[in-house]
Amino acid sequence: MKFKKLCIILVVIFMCSILTGCWDKVELEDEGYVAAIGIDKGAGRNVRVTFQITNPKTIGSGRSGGGSGEIKSEVMTLEAPSVLSARDLITISVTRRISLAHAKVVIVGEQFARDESFFRYIEASLRDKEMRRIMTIIVSREPAEEFIKKNNPLLEDRMQKFYEFTSRRWKETGFVPPFANLNRFMQRTETHGSLFLAIYATTREFPTKKGADEGAYMPGQIEKSGGSPAEMIGGAVFKDGKMIGKLDGNEMRLVSMLRQEPETKAMLVTFLDPMDNKYRIDARIIREDRTKIKLNLEGEVPVIDTYVPLTMDILGIPSFVDYAENIDKQKFLKDYLEKYLEKISLKLVDKTQKEFAGDPFQWDLAARRKFFTYDEFHKYDWMKHYPEAKVNIKFEINIRSFGKQLAPPSNPMEKGNDEGISPLERKE
Secondary structure (H helix, E strand, C coil): HHHHHHHHHHHHHHHHHHHCCCCCCCCHHEEEEEEEEEEEECCCCCCCEEEEEEEEHHHHHCCCCCCCCCEEEEEEEEEEEEHHHHHHHHCCCCCCEEEEECCEEEEEEEEHHHHCCCCHEEEHHHCCCCCCCCCCCEEECCCCHHHHCCCCCCCCCCCCHHHHCCCCCCCCCCCCCCCEEEEHHHHHHHHHHCCCCEEECCCCCCCCCCCCCCCCCCCCCCCCCCCCCCEEEEEEEEEEEEEECCCCHHHHHHHHHHHCCCCCCEEEEEEEEECCEEECCEEEEECCCCEEEEEECCCCEEECCCEECCCCCCCCEECCCCCCCCHHHHHHHHHHHHHHHHHHHHHHHHHHHHHHHHCCCHHHHHCCCCCCCHHHHHCCCCCHHHHHEEEEEEEEEEEEECCCCCCCCCCCCCCCCCCCCCCCCCCC
């Protein structure tokens, strides 16, 4: 009986310890949630920090689109010795406690991203528990303060959703780097094995590129009208914690294809029609298998053999060339596409070796397997040997289908001469 009473007392004491109430509770009304953090170079040793604070009325409204009439967010900028001190200093003008726990992105002005001190400031801020490493890094061509203030998406009331959705668009298009977050940035910088790629963006207008294909742009070069002025395409290249260059949308797609893991499963592309150069062929590239990387590190220079298997669906043939039913033309198209992709991929590799002196393809992960310990790999210094490497690239394309229609329609344009006639049809 005494034992039973003792057990009951112990259970009651235990329950009291876990039902201690809400002594450390924080009311939602007291919190000011930051959607985006902007960082620019300040005067002297200070940084210029911009906070985009979400309007709490739009968070709980249940609306997912624009047109509510409410102000989406409040943007405030100030200079401080660090990002964390700026969070506390901004409370001189904000009634709520500023929380960074729900911030989706860190936006860095390009000028500051190219500064030697950038890595020191961003690394120091990550020690705070509210600075989450899953935040996406966006590099803006203009100051981050200007980018945040000018960015006004019409379809989203909640800025957190805008940044969350746009940072995931690499899954469908491949125009921006995948997993461009603070955690990957720190990994690439600390291991000194490969380059880090951040999302490249702008709200400014730059000279447009007319007549280019779908991905040969930097942000601000696309000729468009209406909508938000913000454009995100391409990648900002970081080495040792500092921005050293940039890649356009097409180059980002090639980087994705040359990496081992198929991060972007499918992407819509266009190619110049090899049998009628006046038109471009619409196709969907599908990555079903991993890219195979074979390295030989025993010679004076590394030798990298890259094999890229791709599946392709042809979606549109404006030239009306009969690729679907003509086996010879299919082979001609397949050989052309493989050689074309190999050519532009080798051109990109040459750019990374000469201009960046670093590897954005994460081939260092394959090189690690050649060493017994990480210390041996670190001593080898992959970043030092990569610019000297001899790279061979082989694409293998499997054309799976030519869409829902086999034979092309009859061409209404009569050919009065050899113009537009394919090389296989032209008479010598």
